[in-house]
Amino acid sequence: MHVWWRINARKVVLSYFYQCCFFLWVKKNNVILKDVLSSANTYTMHDDFDEHKTNLENDILTYVHDDPHVVITYILEHYYDKRMQEIDTEYLFAVWPAFHTYHEEIEQAVNTYTTSFSYDKMDYIDQALFLLWYVEWKVLNTPKEILLNELVELSKRYADTGSSKLINGIMHRILTEE
Numbered sequence: 032m033h034v035w036w037r038i039n040a041r042k043v044v045l046s047y048f049y050q051c052c053f054f055l056w057v058k059k060n061n062v063i064l065k066d067v068l069s070s071a072n073t074y075t076m077h078d079d080f081d082e083h084k085t086n087l088e089n090d091i092l093t094y095v096h097d098d099p100h101v102v103i104t105y106i107l108e109h110y111y112d113k114r115m116q117e118i119d120t121e122y123l124f125a126v127w128p129a130f131h132t133y134h135e136e137i138e139q140a141v142n143t144y145t146t147s148f149s150y151d152k153m154d155y156i157d158q159a160l161f162l163l164w165y166v167e168w169k170v171l172n173t174p175k176e177i178l179l180n181e182l183v184e185l186s187k188r189y190a191d192t193g194s195s196k197l198i199n200g201i202m203h204r205i206l207t208e209e
Contacts, residue, residue, distance in 0.1 A: 033119070040119040041163065043106065044126050045185065048159035051130055056155065099128035122171070129166040137165040144204045156190045160198055168206070175206045 103123050138150040141161055150158065164182045167173045179202060186195040 036117055036119040037122055039117055040122040040126075041181070041185070043118065043123060045159055045163050045189070047102075047127060048130055048162045049155050051134070052155040052158040052162070055134070056151075059151075100124070103127055125170050126163070126166050129170050130162060133166050133169060134162055137161050140165070140205050141201055144201050154191060154194070157186070157194050157198065160186050160190065160194075161202070164198075164202055165205075179203065179206075 103120075107118070107120065107123075141150040141153075150161075153161075160182055163185075164178050168175075168178055179199060182202065183195045183199050186198045190198070
């Protein structure tokens with residue numbers, strides 16, 4: 032494994048996890064769906080609003096639950112076609128599909144060790160970072176020290192100012208307890 036290839040793969044998976052966190056929030060909260068469907072001209076008054084809302088929800092769920100191999104292959108062909116050797120594809124195929132296996136588990140773990148907020152109230156990038164860390168730990172058995180270092184660095188780069196300390200503290204507690 033080449034270190035830079037793994038770093039590139041982590042960034043791709045992080046962006047996918049971020050999008051999934053956002054779409055799951057949309058599905059849960061239903062607010063954006065109403066805004067999207069009603070923005071043009073008070074669409075909520077139309078008889079088929081509920082049907083269109085359901086169709087949009089299904090489209091979102093389809094996106095979040097697409098076959099990972101198809102999605103990964105598409106991304107590799109369209110975004111990494113000239114640099115295919117510069118990304119750890121084994122990592123992608125191992126970590127990417129695990130989002131759906133572990134997103135509820137990490138939510139519960141984070142909520143166990145937080146007192147003033149919940150996982151649902153966190154920024155999507157923080158949620159995605161927790162998921163990336165947790166999935167990599169569960170699926171690939173990456174050593175704790177490497178995970179803490181890499182994800183704190185990613186949080187410093189992509190998340191809000193205080194996120195790296197938050198992520199480090201909660202991750203450390205979860206790793207210690209498990």
